[in-house]
Amino acid sequence: MSQVKKTTIILFSGDYDKAMAAYIIANGAAAYDHEVTIFHTFWGLNALRKDEQVEPPRKKGFMERMFARMMPRGADKMGLSKMNFAGMGPKMIKDVIRKHNAVPLPQLIEMAQEQDVKLVACTMTMDLLGLQKEELLEGIEYAGVAAYLGDAQDGNVNLFI
Numbered sequence: 760m761s762q763v764k765k766t767t768i769i770l771f772s773g774d775y776d777k778a779m780a781a782y783i784i785a786n787g788a789a790a791y792d793h794e795v796t797i798f799h800t801f802w803g804l805n806a807l808r809k810d811e812q813v814e815p816p817r818k819k820g821f822m823e824r825m826f827a828r829m830m831p832r833g834a835d836k837m838g839l840s841k842m843n844f845a846g847m848g849p850k851m852i853k854d855v856i857r858k859h860n861a862v863p864l865p866q867l868i869e870m871a872q873e874q875d876v877k878l879v880a881c882t883m884t885m886d887l888l889g890l891q892k893e894e895l896l897e898g899i900e901y902a903g904v905a906a907y908l909g910d911a912q913d914g915n916v917n918l919f920i
Contacts, residue, residue, distance in 0.1 A: 766793045766916040767907065773802025773831070774840035775864060776852065781920045782806075782867035788916065789874035797871070798907040800881035803920075804888065806834045806868065807880055807895045814893075823889025830888070834864045872898055879907065 766788040770781045781803075785795045799807050810833035819827065831837045839848040856863050862870065871878065878899040885891070885901070892901065911917045 764793045765914045767796045767911040767914045768918045770799045770803030773805045775837040776839050777920050778806045779864045785876050786870050789876050796877040796910045798879045800884045805831050808833050819889050826888045
């Protein structure tokens with residue numbers, strides 16, 4: 760009887776290219792029958808934000824409204840870690856992705872969900888940034904660091920991106 764392999768990834772970065780790498784690794788691990796968890800915290804939560812503006816049920820304070828305005832809304836609007844060039848970098852990399860028939864980040868996220876990759880939003884960070892469940896994608900989980908540590912404890916591969 761073979762033991763289940765587990766891969767956990769902390770996605771801390773809000774950069775398109777780093778999030779893309781995290782999801783490529785997650786999808787690859789899932790294809791090799793790993794149980795995969797991506798724990799999204801701080802700026803990594805931007806990968807889980809819905810593209811459209813959502814009016815959450817409770818009013819936000821000043822700082823929460825400022826974070827909401829400054830953070831990109833959805834995976835496709837994230838900037839690059841290097842060569843962002845005032846927003847031109849992401850357009851250039853997406854063009855290269857298209858030319859090489861590579862899978863862009865929003866579709867990598869969909870593929871991960873189809874492969875039952877566990878996508879987790881850090882509830883503590885959501886509270887700090889004023890993000891509410893209604894603003895994030897459907898079908899994700901919500902948990903704190905203790906839940907991530909429970910998944911990572913038995914992990915064969917644990918990454919911080």
